[in-house]
Amino acid sequence: MNSRSFLTSSASRRLLRPVAELIDQRIDRRLRKASATDAAELKRLREAVEGMERRDLTLDLLLGSRGRGLSRIVSPGPLNRLHAEVAELTGDRDAAVRNVATAFRLLVSLESLGVGRIAGGTMNICGKLGTIPLLDPPNDEILEIGTLYGMFSTGLIRMMDRDGRNPSVTIVDPFAGVQLQPGTPRRSDPSGTPVDEHAVRTNLALAGPAGVAARIQRGFSEDPDTRAAVSDRSYGVLVVDGDHSAEGVAKDLEWAEKIAAPGGIVVLDDFGDPKWPGIKEALDKHLTGDTRFTYLGKASHSAFLRAS
Numbered sequence: 001m002n003s004r005s006f007l008t009s010s011a012s013r014r015l016l017r018p019v020a021e022l023i024d025q026r027i028d029r030r031l032r033k034a035s036a037t038d039a040a041e042l043k044r045l046r047e048a049v050e051g052m053e054r055r056d057l058t059l060d061l062l063l064g065s066r067g068r069g070l071s072r073i074v075s076p077g078p079l080n081r082l083h084a085e086v087a088e089l090t091g092d093r094d095a096a097v098r099n100v101a102t103a104f105r106l107l108v109s110l111e112s113l114g115v116g117r118i119a120g121g122t123m124n125i126c127g128k129l130g131t132i133p134l135l136d137p138p139n140d141e142i143l144e145i146g147t148l149y150g151m152f153s154t155g156l157i158r159m160m161d162r163d164g165r166n167p168s169v170t171i172v173d174p175f176a177g178v179q180l181q182p183g184t185p186r187r188s189d190p191s192g193t194p195v196d197e198h199a200v201r202t203n204l205a206l207a208g209p210a211g212v213a214a215r216i217q218r219g220f221s222e223d224p225d226t227r228a229a230v231s232d233r234s235y236g237v238l239v240v241d242g243d244h245s246a247e248g249v250a251k252d253l254e255w256a257e258k259i260a261a262p263g264g265i266v267v268l269d270d271f272g273d274p275k276w277p278g279i280k281e282a283l284d285k286h287l288t289g290d291t292r293f294t295y296l297g298k299a300s301h302s303a304f305l306r307a308s
Contacts, residue, residue, distance in 0.1 A: 063108065072108060072122050078300075082123045085299040090134040099130035102162065106155050114203040116149030116193040119241075120269070120301075127299030128239070128267055129155050133163040135296070135304065137236035138263035140167045145221045145252055146242035146269075147173045149193065150200030153214065156239075157207040169214040170230050171200065172221050172242075222251045234261035241269035246278030246285075253286045257293070260307040266293060271303035 061067035079100070086096035103126040111117055118125050129152075140160065144153050153169050160167040175197050193199055197216060204211035219226030221242050238260055240252045249268070256266050268283055270276045283303060287295060293305040 078123045082127050086131050089131055089297045095134055100126050103129035110151050110155055114151050115199050118151040119148045124300040128302050129159050131299050133159050135265050137265050138261050139236035140165050141233050141235045142167055142169045142237040143235040144171050144239040147171045150203040154203050154207045157210045167210050171216045174220050175218050231259050235259055236261050237265050239267045244276040246282045249279050249282035264307040266305040268303040270301050273301045
């Protein structure tokens, strides 16, 4: 009998059956073990995904659009650009990175503890807060034209405090109950909080004694009485964030020429923002005339000037 006929005979099948059964048993055990491993791995993956979803939800409630309407979640590209812009303005890359990070933490904490919000994009806010102290204003008098809920001034006080300064803040705002801008409809703020002096005072209190002591003048910045009430000093920092029309910005820059201290820093908010072309138009025109201001550069959508 040749080997092929032997393997196909009934006798050989009887002899090999135990071996085949043993092989089948081993294969079955391997399959059951593999199935159990796969099931355990699937369970681990499911739990990992659920954990990520919980963390994402928590982060979104803290920083994202679900929790605050305007997301404060940061992307690497815009952050790296902001670092480069602040470093170019200040000449100190390490300080720029440090101050932007500090400003971001401050922004999140203020919007978590305060009422209302800070107007503007995350990079623009962090750029302003991070840059101003590094430009070494000549004195600690700060004027903010247009404040919304006062949170930016609150944050700037803290940033100046961190730099060993003694900030004194003056705010000019009409407190009309909503944010006012020419050409935009009057509607309730997305935060749900009325725009009024009470909200501003509540937020300023978060900055400690300097915030409580802040001077608030109700009115429009172009009104002679409003200007007279706060033109009693020279300001080391002026934040221009009021009327965004070309005409309104031009008037605020004209006033800033008179009250900026020598070496003072003027910050023009929303500069270069395509939604507000009048701001760049007004500044470009102003700088072609007889002016004390020198354009230093920009960080995100804020222009920085220094007075002679």
